[in-house]
Amino acid sequence: MGERTKNKYIVKILIHSFAVFHAVSSYVLQSLGQQDAILLTALTIGMIVLIATHFDFPLEVTFALALLNSFAGFYLGTAGAVLLQDYISLSPMCSNVITTFMTTEILGWMTYLIAQYKTRKE
Amino acid sequence: MSIAIPKKIRQILLLAITAFSLRMLYVEGLNILQNTFDFSLLDVFSAILSNSYVTMFMIISDIGIIYLLNKRYCYGRYPFVRLSLEFLSLIIITLISTLMVVDLKSIFSYSTVLTLQVNQVIPVILGCLLFNTIVIVITDIFLYLRLSQKKTLAIEIGKKNKARLQYNKLKRQLNPHFLFNSLNVLDYLVHTDPDRASTFIKKLAANYRYLLNNEEQELVFLHNEIKFAQSYFDLMKERFDKGLEMKMEISDSFHECMIVPCGLQLLIENATKHNIISSESPLRIEVYTESDLIVVKNNLQPKLSTSPSFGMGLNNLCGQYTAMFGKDVLIEKNDRFFVVKIPLLNQD
The missing domain is CATH 3.30.565 (Heat Shock Protein 90)
Known part of the structure; x- marks a missing residue:
């Protein structure tokens, strides 16, 4: 298996696992009437740090990616949930779970694209 | 029984915790302050960005600081020094931009005691802080990618030159x-x-x-x-x-x-x-x-x-x-x- 294919395989597992974990955590915490922001933020940062470390990004860039994605995740997730509730009339819990899953996928794959741009040879 | 954690993992953990803390501090703090001072971050953002001089100043300062820091501390060499300096620069640029946005005369009320009108200053500080953070972080990532590309190209050229030199050496042999x-x-x-x-x-x-x-x-x-x-x-x-x-x-x-x-x-x-x-x-x-x-x-x-x-x-x-x-x-x-x-x- 080539290096590129191996990397994509690892990243695929990572992103999908974290996306599922995000969704499950959001569902469980909301069911218990608890705030999910802390756990979801920690999971997002964890995913980004793992992807960045896998592609040998330096610490400063890993930190920048983690910070950017944690903010992007919060605002995307919040705005996405509101949109779903307004336009598709989903329940708040449902819309939060779906948005959490999709936001994690988007952030993960965006980070992977940045890593691919870095490793691409001219 | 102590477990030895490798230095790199300790550093990554520390930075992850810092990123987490900053994010929680900002967003939760913002929610509390929005409720206390009754403002919308979106409106504050629009007000700041509508001032083109302030926006240009923030963008140019943020990009300039990253390029300057990179000349002295290249990526991966002294990460904590570089990040500390970036944070300090972020605070300074935020304060200067705030002063440029806020009308200084109106933020002080002339009563018996000179008091600062925090309800005007706090939203602007938060808006400028978020904007500058985003610009600095994006510039950091972009500059790193550009330098990586240049480094990859230089290595490829070096390999090509080396191959050519080896070929000529073989020819000379x-x-x-x-x-x-x-x-x-x-x-x-x-x-x-x-x-x-x-x-x-x-x-x-x-x-x-x-x-x-x-x-x-x-x-x-x-x-x-x-x-x-x-x-x-x-x-x-x-x-x-x-x-x-x-x-x-x-x-x-x-x-x-x-x-x-x-x-x-x-x-x-x-x-x-x-x-x-x-x-x-x-x-x-x-x-x-x-x-x-x-x-x-x-x-x-x-x-x-x-x-x-x-x-x-x-x-x-x-x-x-x-x-x-x-x-x-x-x-x-x-x-x-x-x-x-x-x-x-x-x-x-």
Whole structure:
């Protein structure tokens, strides 16, 4: 298996696992009437740090990616949930779970694209 | 029982926790302050960005700070120092932008006690802080990607130059002219002076052994290269006799420095290839050191006809030093002398 294919395989597992974990955590915490922001933020940062470390990004860039994605995740997730509730009339819990899953996928794959741009040879 | 956590993992954990704390602090703090002071971040953002001078100032300052920091602290070298300086710059730029946005007269109320109208300043600070953070972070990522691309390109160019140099080295190994001339000299020596012929054969064999042993090496010790260059010169001396002279003055303290293999030999070869050599007008080659450079200098007495590969070996050597080590080979030429200065590298 080539290096590129191996990397994509690892990243695929990572992103999908974290996306599922995000969704499950959001569902469980909301069911218990608890705030999910802390756990979801920690999971997002964890995913980004793992992807960045896998592609040998330096610490400063890993930190920048983690910070950017944690903010992007919060605002995307919040705005996405509101949109779903307004336009598709989903329940708040449902819309939060779906948005959490999709936001994690988007952030993960965006980070992977940045890593691919870095490793691409001219 | 303590578990030893590797340094890199500790650093990553620390940065992850810092990113997490900053994110929680900002967003949760923002929620509390929005409720306390009754403002919308979106409205504050619009107000700040509608002021083009402030926006331009923030963008230019943020980008400028990242480029300046990168000149002093390149990525991966001193991450915590760099991040601390970025954070400090972020605070300073945020405060300056806030002062530019907020009408200073209106933020102080003239009552018996001078009080700061925090309900006007806090939203602006938060808006500027978020905007500057985003710009700084994006610039950091973008600059790193650009530098990575340049580094990858430089490595590829270096590999290409190295491949070309190796190809030329291989060509020289089998160089028919060199072998032809050496065999002609050998033919003469075998009949006239068998002892010298034997020494000549040993030196010729040693030359080829050195070329074969160092085919794959990027760098060799200077003392080995000096021995090889001297041995090569001795072979040329058998051919040109009094027409060729060389003086080598290299202190022992430089012998553990590193140099590209066959670099010295290439310059000696070039000197003999492109200059007239005769006993009436001998070619004098000097090899000496000058601070962290090794200098090969010869008097200039150019041949009328030059070979079609003129400059190729030297160009490849220059390209290799630039692309792989970031150092320049210096070439100086005047009416009397041709001088080439090669950087000496440390073992690390």
